Amino acid sequence: MKLLVALCLMAAGVSAQYGQSGIVFPDGRLKQFTREEADNVAEIGESGVVFKDGSHKQFDMEFATLHNNLPAPARPEPVAFGPYSYTGIVMPDGNNRQFTHDEHTNILVVGPSGVVTADGKNLQLDQEGLPLPLRRKRGASEAVVGESGIITPSGQLIQLPPGVSVVAAGPSAALLSTGKGIQYDRKKRAAPSKAVVGDGGIITPGGVQFQLPHGVYIVSKGPSAALLSNGEAVQYDEKKKYVKPGPYGATGIVMPDGKNVQFTHDQSANVAVVGPSGVVMVDGRNVQLNDEGLPSRKKRSKPVVGDSGYITASGRPVQFPHGVTILIAGDTGLLLSNGEAVQLYE
Structure with a gap:
């Protein structure tokens, strides 16, 4: 009888079993089931237990290995990249910090920038290979x-x-x-806009009403301005000021005499953005607007006249024939020695 008890104790020390009436744990502890617990066991498998009440228990790797009398799984070759290893830490002051058995078995992989542990808590390593302290992100409302x-x-x-x-x-x-x-002082939040913005128009904080043209809608609105789909910006403030759209629009121009110049489809599609002082075209050309919001007229270039030729106001260079000179030079033309009259403005 004593020999049987000794054999049972030896088996319990090197193995683990989950039976119908109890459990032998890897550390040698025994747990005896009550009658209700024993009657609830439905099936015992290689990796777990299924109970009659529908619940189940999953064995971990160590228990499953001992339960099935399998050899222990080979632990991966420990490779240390720095002072943090599988068994401890070499501190900068030369002192060694030895891990306990539980800490050692909890380490799965040690890499150059971090440690993966079995309990799911990963450690971040700094440039020296030492664990970074777990820091809690400071909220925006917290002081230091x-x-x-x-x-x-x-x-x-x-x-x-x-x-x-x-x-x-x-x-x-x-x-x-x-x-x-x-x-503690707080960061001031931007005051919400007091403008009333609707589908058909805008009432600025100063009480100015702005009616949106037909087919035009608001693309973006902020606390001090609104951007329309035709590229125009409506600026509003408390002093009843806003950027009033000029006579140059995305579809045409309202002339000072009241006549409307309607753009063709290609001309309208070529307008990218209309601003208070100019227009940006899709083809890259820019149109400068004057104080009245109308296209500015380009100043006519002056012709350049020399001994051997001239450059017209349009920029076209003309070379004199050999031996021909200028007899008379006027504001708009030249009379050459061969009798030819040249117009400088084409």
Whole structure:
């Protein structure tokens, strides 16, 4: 009988079993099932147990290996990239920190920038191969309180006088040992726009009503302006000022005499953006607008006349024939020695 008990203890020390009436754990502990627990066992397999109540238990790798009397799985070859290894850490001061058995078995893979653990908690390593401290992201509403000062949530630095310390710190203020309270300032939020924006028009904060043209809609709106689909920007403020659209639009021009110049389809499609001082075209050309919002007229270039030729106002160079000279030079033309009259403005 003693020999049987000794054999059972030896088997329990090197193996683990899940049976119909109890469990032998890898560390030698025994758990006896109650009658209800034993009657609830439906099927015991190689990797787990299925119970009659519908629940199930999954064996971990170590228990499944011992339960099936299999050889222990080969542990991957430990490769250390730095001071952090599978068995411990070599600290910068030369001291060694030895891992416990549980810490050692919890390490799965050690890489050059981090450690993967069995419990799912991964460690980040710094450039020296040492674990970084677990940092909690500081919320936007939190202040940094130290022994010599405070950094408010908005970034303001407050230096504490000598001998003064922080007695209590809360989310919005701090109490000093002198009895003084420091209220944290907050970043000011942008005030919401007071403009009324609808599908058919805009009422600016100053009360100015702006009617949208037919087919034009609002692309983007902000606290101080709105951008329309035709490229025009409506600027509004409290002083009843806004950028009034000029006579030059995406589909045509309203002339000072009241006549409308309607663009063709190609001309209208070529207009990219109409601004208060100019128009940007799709083909890359720009049109400069004057103070009245109308296209500015280009100043006519002056012709250039020399001894051997001339350049017309349009930029065309003309070379004199050999031996021909200028007899008379006027503002708009030339008379050459061969009797030819030349017009400088084409």
